Amino acid sequence: MPTIWLVALLLALAAAGFYWGRARALRTAGGDAKDLHSLPSYYGYHVALTSFVPAIAVLAIWLLAQPLFIENRVSGMIPAAAVPENSTLGLVMSDVRRVAEGLDLAVEQGLLTRAEARDLSSGSQDVRALLGEVGVALGNDVRPEVLTAAQAFRNLSNTGKTAMSVVVALLAFGGFAWAYSKTHKDFRARNVVERGVLALLILAASLAILTTVGIVLSMLFETKNFFGLHSWTDFFFGSTWAPNFRGDSELSILPLLWGTLYISFIALLVAVPVGLFAAIYLSEYASNAVRSFAKPLLEILAGIPTIVYGLFALLTVGPALAGLFAKGGLLGVEWMAGATSVLTAGLVMGIMLIPFVSSLSDDIINAVPQAMRDGSLGLGATKSETVRQVVMPAALPGIVGAVLLAASRAIGETMIVVMGAGAIAKFSGNPLESMTTITTRIVSQLTGDTDFASPETLVAFALGLTLFVLTLGLNVLALYIVRKYREQYE
């Protein structure tokens, strides 16, 4: 039975459970809903949830666990001798999966009966040609070990699926029967449903956290592989970034980190003053009419995809800067070689961050109590004196937090630097030169056609993890500062 039918069965059962549970509760109360402990629909939800939730949970876990289990069992069946010299167990296993998939298709299309597929042997038939007919192309002939393993694979899959259907259906009906029998006018269905809702919410929250943990763990794992192949001293303390295919790449993060920080610094140099002044204008000076019009406009800016800013850098800002500073430019100097430079990327990233900084600062400035302003104005201070001497000092910690958050976005930004900053890794103080960043290098290392297990590819994970740690640190610091500041006025 395909899984989708199983889910449909569960849903149908839940729907039936809702109506029957409700009806039974009403019946035990003699049709008078006022005699029930809870509203009638709670009894319905109780039966529906008890039959649906455990079953669907087991179904989900089973679907995740079964392939892992089968993979394990089948790869154990392949003798070490069956793995060719220049191959790995992983590659053989992917052959096995393809053959199994092919057999499934052949059965589906009627080329083989179930029994034939089970008993097929590579001696009696050209399996490769057969599978080719159903659209599964194989690189070489199917070896007997692979065929046996594939048959075992299919076997286990089918058994597993049947077992799953039975277990899930049993669980659903069991839950249904149990909840239905509990349904009685004194049963506290409302409280049970409340606990169910709580469990659901906790599940959602822990899922988000677990995913993060999973991402970090997988990065950690690959990073460990990388440091197995490449020295960590070169990565952290080397001075050159020069990947090559000969196997003696120099992969130091420092030149990339320099490019990242330099571009972020320029971006903040643009975004912080402009964003902050915009926020001060909007929250302290602008009339309601201007505010109600300008604030959403700024927030729309924040919603523009960064690739669009990247295009802006590539097509407008870069050429404009080149028109000023490059050979034959307006200033008659030759300081810039092409359109890509630290300044190009920094300026555009700064523009991208303006709404981010201004909307955060605006919230923070608005959180400064009106009483502070009244106190200052009441002493005969002007508006700008009030802003400078009372509002800003009170808002400062929060604004520092906002700047740190902006910095962490700048450091993690990818599209703008891919399109605006160039691809040359070096230490240089000249903002008109091309440089590159950690994020751009991650993209290029992973999208190259090098072997996945080479240090040149795996370095992407080490870079990613470093970036993650860096931005995480900044965010934690920023949130700590912002929160501390919030407490001041509560």
Place this chain on the structure above:
Amino acid sequence: MNDMTLMEKTVDTQKIKIAAKDVNVYYGDSHAIKDVNVEIEDKTVTAFIGPSGCGKSTFLRCLNRMNDTIDICKVKGDILLDGEDIYDKRVDPVQLRAKVGMVFQKPNPFPKSIYDNVAYGPRIHGLAKNKAELDEIVEKSLRRGAIWDEVKDRLDAPGTGLSGGQQQRLCIARAVATEPEVLLMDEPCSALDPIATAQVEELIDELRSRYSVVIVTHSMQQAARVSQKTAFFHLGNLVEFGLTGQIFTNPEDPRTESYITGRIG
């Protein structure tokens, strides 16, 4: 309340400090103050009483043009400070507020040190030529705020760390530091406990020797204790204005009487 003491309250007539003539205030379309005429004397405590929402704060904020900071607020009529119209174009509202100081309902010390709180006004208006003079102003103001003895050893501590009553006296000292002629107080004790309230009331009585004080209060006992003149507002109208003793013992208007005896509030 002891009627006898109220009647015996000594009231010397002082010169007029602030005169309001036909003042009307609008918030957008709503008419918050209607044709108010009142004369506030120098070196006197004048209390504004009335049910909440009747416009006491609004009228008080007209006296130092704090209403200018509210976009939708429009003030019509004349308000004369020492005979000069404060809504005249030549008057700088910022300068005016140094002359007519204000203390708010909730103590609002700035998140700065006690010293910087008091020095804030003098610094803005350039009242001190050097540090020694500023120190002197700060000490004098804190003494007038009756809080010097409590904070003289910790002038560098944050003003927000004081107790509520101390904070409010600090705010009074801060207002006094700009050498104002009039002090406006909007329910200065409503966020304070009874002991702090008593301290602030005592202080208000002392301030009377130098300043003209206008205090908004919702406590009739407080009005009776600290003020010499009382104005009763109701629904934006100034219903009755006169000697405090007179208003509390022998009100002319039936609305005043109902309010004082607790029938409207």
